[in-house]
Amino acid sequence: MEHEVFVPVPVDRLRAVLDDPARVARAVPGLQHDAGAEPVAGRLKVRIGSHSVTYRGAVRVTGRDDGSYELEGDAAETRGTGSVKLALRLRLREAEGGATLTADGTASADGRITGLPQDAVTAAVTRLLTRFADNLATAAREDASPAPDATPDPAPDAPPA
Template sequence: MEHEVFVPFPVGAVRRVLSDPARVARCVPGLQQDASSGAALTGRLRVRIGGSTITYRGALRLTERDGSYELSGEGTEARGTGTVTLALSALPEEMPGGTRLSCLGTVSGAGRLAEFDAKTAESAARRLLDRFGAALAEELREDEAAVPLAEPAAPVAAHAADAADEADDDSEAFEDDALDDEPPAEAAHARRTMIGRSAEEVDHAPPRGRYAPVPAPETTSGTAVLRWAAPAAAIALAGAVVVTRALRRKR
């Protein structure tokens, strides 16, 4: 069986994952790893074929040869006596936008696997390889997410800090000038009070000059005349009485 799988990552990144048996085990769908010893991976592998699921218990071995990666293994049915043997090679090749895995493999078995025709078994194998390629791409995405962001260079950060300090200094200087130009609160209040009083005096002050009103006659002048005329009249009357009496006596 031949099959191709596309992985949207550079061939170098794909090779790094395929060279690590532990990472390859994480990418094999349905594999529950028990333990690993070098390139050997032992555990349980669940394979879905047709409308059924078969679980095998066995071991996988990963080796690199002439730029390709070979995966071989054998297993026994967890609930039965059937067996399976796997031999698969994958060659990573660079292509636009990523890496192509050219896979070539054979699968043989007895037991429940032998109950299915070759076409059904081949379809299950292709689906397994496609899921492996998707898991491999996800593994590489996690590698990218784990890379920390580069910190800004020190001169750039220092320049930004200096610019911020200068901006703060300019802002403080502007505020200080604004405070110096503004009058104190008491002076401003007094100025507003003086302006208000001047306006009131101007509004209520009578006109002057040729438009000035004629003053009303003073009522205190007559009273003042009566105050000094009454005693004078009394004295004149008394003097007249005395003169009259003297004339009568002479007669």
């Protein structure tokens, strides 16, 4: 599987987000974080066509020497015996006006998801990765926003009496 998406923020800002597990967790669309768990752990409902499957699991993000990021995850269906495992590599590359994020890797699954149409599963994964990239961009842009000025505006001169 490979998916590429343009992200309208510079690579260095995306790296800052990917280097922070708590911010990665906030970028996962629909993740309901488990209190007290590692940062990228919790429940995630995935809509596949007219079906939805909820998983509980964790993802680990590791920066690599070549500048890419490795995502490894595993999860189990909250209802049922199915599970999913994934291994993705995220590569970032400068692009005009931002960056290109390429995700490639493998996933394996059993349980309910295997009975669903492959094209619907692929569309759901693509949608999830695109929304994840969009959320990474939002987090990176928040870093670039100037902090509100804490000093009050000077009072205007009083009109002459």
